[in-house]
Amino acid sequence: RGLLTWPTFGAAMPRNQAVAALKETLIQRFGSDFKDVIESEVEGRLEGRSKLERQDLDAIERVVTATRRERRGGKPLAGKGLTRSAPDLQAVSQPAAPARRPVGSSSSPALDADRRTAPQTAPQIPPPKSKKVRRPAPYAVSILDEDAMSDRSRVEVKPKYFVPLPPKLKPMDHWDLIVAYDTNKYRKEYETYVKAGKHEQQSKVKHILDEQMKECHKLFEASEKKRRQERQDMLDQIKENQRLSQAEQAQRDALRDKAKAINESSLESLRRRRKADEERRQREQDTMLKWMRDENQRQQDQRKADAEEYARKCKQAQDEMNEAIAEAARKKKARQDEDKAFAMAGEKAADDAEARNRAAVQARLDQIDRNCEIIGAEIAGRDAKLEAELQAKIQKIQEDADRAAKEDAERRKADRDAKVRSMLDSLDMQMKQREEDVRQEKQDSIKQAMIFKREYEEGLANDRAKEERARQAREDMGKELVAIMRRNARIHPRDFGAELTQQQELAYNRGIYEQMAEENFMMPLTTHFLNQASHSGKLDPHPSVGCYQGEIHPLEEIQQDM
DSSP states (O other): OOOOOHHHHHHHSOHHHHHHHHHHHHHHHHOGGGHHHHHHHHHHHHTTOSOOOHHHHHHHHHHHHHHHHHHHTOOOOSSSOOOTTOSSOSGGGSOOOOOOOOTTOSOOHHHHHHHHHSOOOOOOOOOOOSSOOOOOOOSSOOOSTGGGGSTTTOOOOOOSSOOOOOOSSOOOOHHHHHHHHHHHHHHHHHHHHHHHOHHHHHHHHHHHHHHHHHHHHHHHHHHHHHHHHHHHHHHHHHHHHHHHHHHHHHHHHHHHHHHHHHHHHHHHHHHHHHHHHHHHHHHHHHHHHHHHHHHHHHHHHHHHHHHHHHHHHHHHHHHHHHHHHHHHHHHHHHHHHHHHHHHHHHHHHHHHHHHHHHHHHHHHHHHHHHHHHHHHHHHHHHHHHHHHHHHHHHHHHHHHHHHHHHHHHHHHHHHHHHHHHHHHHHHHHHHHHHHHHHHHHHHHHHHHHHHHHHHHHHHHHHHHHHHHHHHHHHHHHHHHHHHHHHHHHTSOGGGTTGGGTHHHHHHHTHHHHHHHHHTTOSHHHHHHHHHHOOOOSOSOSOTTSOOOOSOOOGGGGSOOOO
């Protein structure tokens, strides 16, 4: 609750200062308006007693809280304060177990027995002041225990599960035991230091410091000697490097002179070769120019001779062409004369043939007239016969067409009647099939309705089962959460989560607990934690690699001077 205990005050300061500090702490917490209540309660609790216990501090806190509630407009609680989870359970009305006394507390068994046998005085509630302080509007639910039971809160809590109050004092864990052991060791060492005397301890420390200074001087001299030796080695190395650099420079100069001579000789040979190449190219140029002049002259002479030959051939061809033209004109004139004579002969023959043809045509016409007068009657009888045959043929064709049309109409009517009868039969069958389908559909609907009803009932049953499972799961989860709340409520806030790594931490510090057990330090707690300090992991970091069993060389056993 943030209050300082009386043993802590008694161990650190006188009684009057401790009482004043306690009053100041309570006033700072509850306000200066409750100063008179705090002073009266503290003085009343200290009458005839040398110290205040945790129960006394809790009683003072309850009295001040009840007074503050009354001044704000509430009414006092009956009995002890309860948690929100269990305001009316009988279990919490039982006397609470005595708080664990911290290790190293100044309380003795006799005082504890007096405290257990001393009757608990009822808290004295001073009368409230006439002027009441106006309570602020309840914008949120108060987290104080008494607010759940006041008239102003209008909250009636009916818890289903009991959750215990959290511990007010932090229990001693393995770290607290290590701290207590460290404090005990420090006190023993300090007592030994006081008993042995400061002079002896100072002499021992001075001797150790003198030895360390001597060792530091030796190390400094060795370092200085090593530094001088390194400097001398560096100078010798520089001289050797300079000598080597000069030798390398001389060798590079000799190589450069040799390369220069080789380059000069190479350049001279290149110049001679270049001059010979230039002379050779000049000779080739002169030879080529002379050949080109000769070739040009030869081509000119050749072109001149070709032109003369071409002119001669052209004159010869022209003469031959003129002769051929004259010969062709003579032959053409001869052919024209022959054609003219042939045309005149043909024209004459045609006139003679035309005269003969005209006489032959007139003779044939005369013969035709004579023949018409003889065969006219025969032709008229033949034409009449042909006309009668044609009319008979037309009459027959028309009768055949009428008969075929009548037969086709009868066939069409028979086909239509057959199709109508087939359609009517099909409609009758369809109506019968439809009625059958309606009856079958009604039966199927009845069956489907039964299936739907059965599935609906099964669905309702499944929903109820699912709801029951969810309700059961929620109830199980509530029980589990309440169990977790109960388990966490028993843990002090400063120890929350420490149990997750306590096993590993105990295993890591097993050596310290073994040392505590050897020195018989707080054996109940030491034995309790030592039994839990067991490591269940791998003991060998490389279990797959076997231990080396061979012979070890003596050089490997020599300790290196680092």
